[in-house]
Amino acid sequence: MAVAVRGSRVGSGGGSVLRSFFSYRIFVSAMFTLLFLATLSVLLTSHPSHNDSVMDATGNAHVRRSFLAWQSDPVKTRLDLIYNQANNHVALVNAYATYARKLKLEISKQLKMFDDLAQNFSDIQLKQAYRAALFESDGPVDEDVLRQFEKEVKDKVKIARLMIAENKESYDNQLKIQKLKDTIFAVNELLLKAKKNGVFASLIAAKSTPKSLHCLAMRLLEERIAHPENYVDDEPGPELEDPSLYHYALFSDNVIAISVVVNSTLKNAEEPWKHVFHVVTDRMNFAATKVWFKMRPLQGGAHIEIKAVDDFKFLTPSYAPVHKQLQSAKLRKYYFETRAENTSTDVNNMKYRNPKYLSMLNHLRFYLPELYPKLHKILFLDDDIVVQKDLTALWKIDLDGKVNGAVSTCFGSFHRYSEYLNFSHPLIKQKFSPRACAWAFGMNIFDLDAWRREKCTEQYHYWQDLNEDRSLWKMGTLPAGLVTFYSTTKPLDKAWHVLGLGINPSISMEEIEKAAVIHFSGDMKPWLDIAMNLYKHLWTKYVDNTMEFVQMCNFGM
Secondary structure (H helix, E strand, O other), X not given: OHHHHHHHHHHHHHHHHHHHHHHHHHHHHHXXXXXXXXXXXXXXXXXXXXXXXXXXXXXXXXXXXXXXXXXXXXXXXXXXXXXXXXXXXXXXXXXXXXXXXXXXXXXXXXXXXXXXXHHHHHHHHHOHHHHHHHHOOOOOOOHHHHHHHHHHHHHHHHHHHHHHHHHHHHHHHHHHHHHHHHHHHHHHHHHHHHHHHHHHHHHHHHHOOOHHHHHHHHHHHHHHHHOHHHHOOOOOOHHHHOOOOEEEEEEOOOHHHHHHXXXXXHHOOOOHHHEEEEEEEOHHHHHHHHHHHHHOOOHHHOEEXXXXXXXXXXXXXXXXXXXXXXXXHHHHHHHHOOOHXXXXXXXXXXXXXXXXXXXXXXXXXHHHHHHOOOOOEEEEEOOOEEEOOOOHHHHHOOOOOOOEEEEEOOEOXXXXXXXXXXXXXXXXXXXXXOOOEOEOOOEEEEEHHHHHHHOHHHHHHHHHXXXXXXXXXXXXXXXXXXXXXXXXXXXXXXXXXXOXXXXXXXXXXXXXXXXXXXXXXXXXXXXXXXXXXXXXXXXXXXXXXXXXXXXXXXXXX
8 A cells, every 4th residue: 555655756746747748848958949940030131232122111010920920820830931032033134233233244135124113122121002901000910912923923033034044155155254264364473483483593593603613623632632643743745725626615614514525525536636625723623623624634636725814814803894893883783683672583683793794704705815815717616516527627618808707696687796785775776786696605706806907805805894884785795705806707508507405395307417516505405414415316315424523422314
């Protein structure tokens, strides 16, 4: 009996707990429902725009009608559906109008139609009769007014759907085209930036000393220091001043490049014992160059003279304009200082600021008669050339009293004097023709007797002094050569000298094979990693790979 009573009490308590639990769930559900309705009302009345919704009064009235519609009045529910349908189509029409503006379509008529249609939707809901009867009234909805409102809305919806159907494909295609144009523009900008960065990086690589070249110079110098007895200077022989021999002038601070020029010349010479090389380098590479040619004597009994540019004592600041300009604080700042105001990412500006253009070694070519006073003719060679044929026929060419025998580089309107000189300067305009044909430094046969007669070195001094402020030309020795030898240059056959192997990948192999001298003019020198593989083998085959220091310094040949 006691058990039954206890069980009864427990049962009664359990029922009370269940009722409390279900009452709590009903309360929570009601609160969430009210919160949802409040949020919905805020969303329906927030962020109005000029065509996206009706005026605030109509929107608030519609929210009130919506709350009433949810009280199971089918007429009010129908009004709510019509209202939502109208607003949905207003948003759709506005979206197409926005696309039209974004795409900047010339079809202004269509844009106006979309704007007008969106406005019509809004105007329907703002009519006084509809506002009073449908949105602002708290009483029953007038079904006749509702039917009229529904008819007008459906007519506008029908028109909107027709317009959208007619223009949807066109607008979608236009949007795709515009996106494609934007993508192409963005990719093109990236490409231009990448090209600019690539050229900038290539220029840095071209003007820097490769690690392998620096290593070679250091190894050779170390050898000289370790074994000085093996590198005692010999007395200069009479052949160095013998005008009956074939004399070459080669000015460079690149040991491996000098060796390739000498090696390729002698391997293709018919009488190598008649060839004499006059090599001038800077003080830093002087010992290394001498060690190289002590370790690798010239083939076939050829002769070589190696000097440093400092050995020519007559090249003083009072005589040589370049020496004097190197003393100028302004020019030293322009060419050598690396302050923030001197830095630039402009490739052309960097090219102009290369210090080599104001180096005495680079301008030594304008003093050949004074460097070699007993010679009558001399062949000047750049260090980035390769000789492929015997060159002795150059000494037999009649220069017709001219000083300089060189290959012309002009074709059409390209490589004329106007590309190298500043013809806005009155003196340049007065003295030279902009259409005059330019020629190439790199392989030039000079008549030193004619040079002395024409006083070409004095002409060079005159123009170089005037160009201290770089107002006549921007850089380099070629413009100085063009003004110095303006009327004293004889064009040679183009087969003597083919240029551009360091910049132009479209030179035919047939043209290269016919050339007596090929010239790696341009930034992609054959001893650099950026050299063109298409032509690099033409240079590397003359590198002495059996030389122990070449192997140690990993030239990657």
